Amino acid sequence: MSESFPVVVVGAGPAGLAAACRVAECGARVALVDDNPQAGGQIWRGAAPPAAPWIRRLEQYRVEWIAGARVFAAPSLGALSLESYEGNREIHYRNLILATGARELFLPFPGWTLPNVMGAGGLQALAKSGLPVAGKRVVVAGSGPLLLAVAKYLREHGARVALIAEQAAHPSVVRFAVGLAGSPGKLAQAMRLRAGLVGMRYLTSCWPLSAEGDGKLERITLRRGGKTWSEACDYLACGFGLIPNLELASLLGCKLNRRGVAVDDFQQTSVAGVYSAGEATGIGGLDLAIAEGEIAGFAAAEHLQLARSRFAERASARRFADSLERAFALRAELKELASADTILCRCEDVPLGRVRECASFREAKLHTRCGMGPCQGRVCGGAAGFLFNWRTESIRPPIFPARISSLR
């Protein structure tokens, strides 16, 4: 099956939804593709209140919504191969918008592979998809404002959140919080968040040293200052911030920079006709994702004047993104958590000690099979980037494991 669209948007999170809506409003036919069964992305997950107006708008326009389908290859210029549980299709585009979002950064520490040690966003995503957390004792750890949102969500759904362990130091978190006063929307959001966290232990300069249990998580050991102690828990929700999903952009030959996909003022990448918006261009949060998505949508629909009308919003959202990055920069001590026998690559069970002997991610792949399993380095690659400063985005199709029958 093959179809053609003037504009295709990959990713139906905030940036992709905003982009698809703006394209449709300009009168162009647009297809919106997402791996998940529902629109909304990882933040909104379906028609949560902030997503609802965008999803309603999509329904008003002629948007071809392709759910539960992942792009696994780009067989020719202007074409994408999609695989879903039901089968395959190929779609063609004149302009493409990559709104592929971000994933959590996971760092290895002893015991991090035990069942019930999950990402912070990971546990929240699972809870949102029906995992019962009521009565469960949870420790939330890692870094960034996501930890607070996750803790609040889990508590609202009946979990007992024992504590939140934030690796950043108190002064930088306070500076970040004070900085929010400059953007009233963010401040209001922070206040609501704070109200949902009353009475919860929030420890800065604190991080997990190890997770222990027989066949599944039973307790974790934490460090803060000179003090080390254990907390019993059913779940550890642990993420060290977000990293952009760059696989598709890399496959298409888009240039990358330190933050993510490199784009110009109109969100166009180094490849003509290919745009990128949201976390894929650098971690910046919801407001930046929406502003970038709108600009990319208008630009891809060739309405540059309308695109310009969102430049100021994007600039202000970007200042927030910069303060976020400064406040939650990861401390060097986190590089020492894993020991030589701690598994780094969870797909192929490659311990850190073997990977550490290699000079690059490519060499680690060839010599140890690190990054060669089904996740294709999406988990260990992020960790290796932080631990060894390796670049890990070299990519070949299929960019997701695909069925043999898909690879003709």
Place this chain on the structure above:
Amino acid sequence: MTLRINGQTVEVAAGAMVSAAVAAAGVSQFRRSVTGEPRGPLCGMGICFECRVTIDGREHSRSCQIPCAEGMEVRTDV
């Protein structure tokens, strides 16, 4: 909605993902790693492949990305 996890009947709300149904059945080990370690979901969003199970005979299905359907047969790697 009713489905079976390793032969055990589990009741879940409509819209729940298979991963949630597996956990609700009290199963924390979704698969065994290549060296035999127990593993369960990590990312919750379809990128880590740790939550793979067999759904209606289809192996290596990412349980966090597939909604439950009435009468589904799910097997974890025990």
